[in-house]
Amino acid sequence: MAVKDKLKAVLNVGLRVPSIMLLDVLYRWDVSSFFQQIQKSPLNNNPLFQYKYLALNMHYVGYILSVVLLTLPRQQLVQLYLYVLTALLLFAGHQISRDYVRNELESEYDGPIYLEPLTMNRFTTALIGQLVVCTLCSCVMRTKQIWLFSAHLLPLVARLCLVPLETIVFVNRFAMIFTGLEVLYFLASNLLVPFNLAKTAYRELAQVVEVYGLLALGMSLWNQLVVPVLFMVFWLVLFALQIYSYFSTRDQPTSRERLLFFFLTSIAECCSTPYSLLGLVFTVSFVALGVLTLCKFYLQGYRAFMNDNTMNRGMTEGITLLILAVQTGLIELQVIHRAFLLSIILFIVVASILQSMLEIADPIVLALGASRDKSLWKHFRAVSLCLFLLVFPTYMAYMICQFFHMDFWLLIIISSSILTSLQVLGTLLIYVLFMVEEFRKEPVENMDDVIYYVNGTYRLLEFLVALCVVVYGVSETIFGEWTVMGSTIIFIHSYYNVWLRAHLGWQNFLLRRDAVNKIKCLPMATDEQLEKHNDICAICYQDMKSAVITPCSHFFHAGCLKKWLYVQETCPLCHSQLKSQSQQATAAAPPQGAVQPPAQEVPQNQERAAQENPPPEEQGSRGTPLQEGSGSSSREPGEGQSGGSSSTVLKSPDTLGQAKLECQGSSLEGLTTVPGVQASRQEAYSSSPHCSAGSNDSESMNTHSSVGVLKEHQ
Structure with missing residues (x-):
């Protein structure tokens, strides 16, 4: 500019x-x-x-x-x-x-x-x-x-x-x-100048409304008048005049306690009208934006402005202040009462800013732990900010307990501060686990399970804190003074912080338990099968010393497949459904009122199923393209049982599933030296509460997308 x-x-x-x-x-x-x-x-x-x-x-x-x-x-x-x-x-x-x-x-x-x-x-x-x-x-x-x-x-x-x-x-x-x-x-x-200006303005406004609508007109006026900056400058002028009028009449120095009280009183004096309240709202928004921008700059330097996140604009804090001020009737109170209430509202705003800072720092800290970046300055900045976010909310909760009498609103502020500290503690623990694994010569076994237990522990603590807030609020509503605003806050808090947390946690637990049960139901490959298969795991691209066999006759590491099943319930290669025994029994059971098949057809159905899905010990290794040729892929399911075998028949008694493996897994030939990835790190990074939004797109994941999910095996 x-x-x-x-x-x-x-x-x-x-x-x-x-x-x-x-x-x-x-x-x-x-x-x-x-x-x-x-x-x-x-x-x-x-x-x-x-x-x-x-x-x-x-x-x-x-x-x-x-x-x-x-x-x-x-x-x-x-x-x-x-x-x-x-x-x-x-x-x-x-x-x-x-x-x-x-x-x-x-x-x-x-x-x-x-x-x-x-x-x-x-x-x-x-x-x-x-x-x-x-x-x-x-x-x-x-x-x-x-x-x-x-x-x-x-x-x-x-x-x-x-x-x-x-x-x-x-x-x-x-x-x-x-x-x-x-x-x-x-x-x-110049008497007619105002009339001409009004006439011209009306004509232009009518044209804009007719072409673009009222919303576009409002946005245009908002941008032309620069309303947020305008009200912020107006409030800063009022606040500066209030400070000047105070210090111009004071001869003696002011103590720190009186200075803090004077600061709150001056802010209260400068929000006694709707216009000054809007000025305070926009000022708080710009202050929050400045703090979040400094936080991103401290963590990432100038690279933070290249990938700017539009979600952290500081408007959340300003809107929070406006809603609380309107609901509590802030501008109608006297100056002393207004200053007291404003201090509580500012505590809530600070807690919201700290939560926004955590949302910025959490993925960056986990990415540093998962990467092999050995820059001590980057790690120091990330860890120091996390330590600040761990200590300052706790100190703020302690100060609130010291200065104010405990009630439901203050308990919400304290619980928000405690939740922020718990989230930071969980992030630091996962970061420490990543760094421990980085300095070890061999990867830590079951690192993903350890990370899951860490996340589950602090999420359980978050759930307990939210539940305590709800119990306290309900008891205060029943035995104390009942208000519509308090009941609404309790209802919203119960739904978002209690019910949704419990529901999501239980669904995650069921998904992991189902994945473990599926892995236990799959047969283990023998040494002969692994030797005949002579291939790498299609998920981590590492050699297989032990593997499990899916119903579609594909070989994978048990740990790799379990991590894959945490995300989706399909085979990584052919995307066929992998069901546990309970799901298979439920799918095989005929619905009530359905006609049962004749008894003489049951052996034929079983024989056909046995032909299509032979036992694991009958499955041979996958042949090379030169050995199997194109005839194996065009062969009908019944040709393998015919008496006249030709050169187009597979050398080993592979099934239709093995033929699918030949067609879909031929692109993996020769990839015995491809390096793996760090599974537990990527899983923890994707399962973080602040960066897990993209992990549910299960239909678009394929063999190459599995690289970002699983652990590196050296």
Whole structure:
């Protein structure tokens, strides 16, 4: 972005801040109390203040003017501010002229000005001031007719011409009247400008709504007005004014406790209106965005901005603050109560920021542990951030218990902090397991099971913490004060943090148990079968010293196939369903009311099943393409039992499943030296609660996609 564009963006925000400040002042202004004060003052006799309804209408006119200033295009807004600046300069010239005339009347000297030093000094000062005002007005209005702004020079010219002092007073009044007439002429000549602007704006808005709709119009106005930045700047200005007004009246230094209390009180003072509350919401959002951006930069450096995650934009924290403030009626409370409630809300916001930081750090830490990156600086940054996320939530929960009386809302904050610490602890334990395996010469057996137990342990602890919160909330609702908001929070917390956790955990347990049962039901390959098969595991690409045989006659490592079955229930090569004994019995059982087949057909069915699925000891090794040829793939299932065997028949009594293995596994010939992958690391990385969204796409996984799931066998 060029410097000119940056300057335009700054002007677009800075010139609109006064309109929001005017809205905030109008909201704070109590019209009824204002008129009560007017009735008690001498201004009550003024005809202007006797028309109450006229003043009330002017109050609403102020709102309309503020909205107009807020929505004006940037060019017209700059032009309007230039006109206002010119009017202020003319008023300054009038003040300089009036002060000069008053000082001359007080001196009572009407002789030549060069004979009196004080008179000469006053004249010189007033002349320089008026010349500066005239020059600035000419520059602002972009005109060379400087005489239009030089009416206030007439008293100085009259004094220089030795005009009597009483006459100079009338000259000054004439100059003021002349300037006022100029202003009125300018306003009259531009009287239709607001009407033309409104007409043009209405026509453009109607066209946009007709073509794109209201939503597109709202998004366009949101982006053009830069609403988040605008409200953030407005709130920061209010907060800076509050800080300045406090320290400008303080002579003694403030202690740390009083400084913290003053900080909370100042924030509470700056969110007493809906406009200032929106400013605080957007300020918190930008602060959260800055913290999360620094977190990503600390972990990954400049690479973090190349793969920016749009989910971590800080809006979650701002929306949380807005919802809690609206539900608790924050702006309607007194300052002390508002500061107390705001401290609790800010604790919730900080807990949400810590959770977002964990969502950023968790996959990065697990990826460092799973990779072979030996950069100590990267590991130090990741571990140090995890230690901070482990200690700080615990310290925050301790401080909450020290300063506040325990209730349901505070228990939710404490439970959120404890859950964050538990998640970080689980991440660090898995990272340590990865590093231990990295420094070992041989891989750790059943590393995936160990990681599963670690994840299961801290998820069980998370479930227990969430259950305790629900029990406490229900007991407080029954025996204490019942509220709709509290009951709604309990219901939402029970569903998302208790029921869904329990349901997902139980489904995961059943899936792993079913995978273990399937592996136990599969027959183990003998040494002769492995020697005849003479192939590698199609999952990890390593030699097979022991293997299991699937019903479709494919050979795999038992551990590799078990990890595959954690993800999906199909064969990695032919994608046929692998069912356990209970599932096979359920599928084989005829439905109620179905007609049973005749008794004489049962042996034929069994014989046909035996031909298609022979026992493991009858399965031969898979031949090479030169040995088996194309005839084995085109042979009918019954040809293997015929008496006339030809050269196209397989040398070993392979079944139809072995023929499928020949067709689908021929691409694996010669891959005896392909390196494996680290299964337990990739499984833990994919099973992490923050990065497991893509592990359920079971239909798209094939032989090559299994590399990212299983453990490396050296």
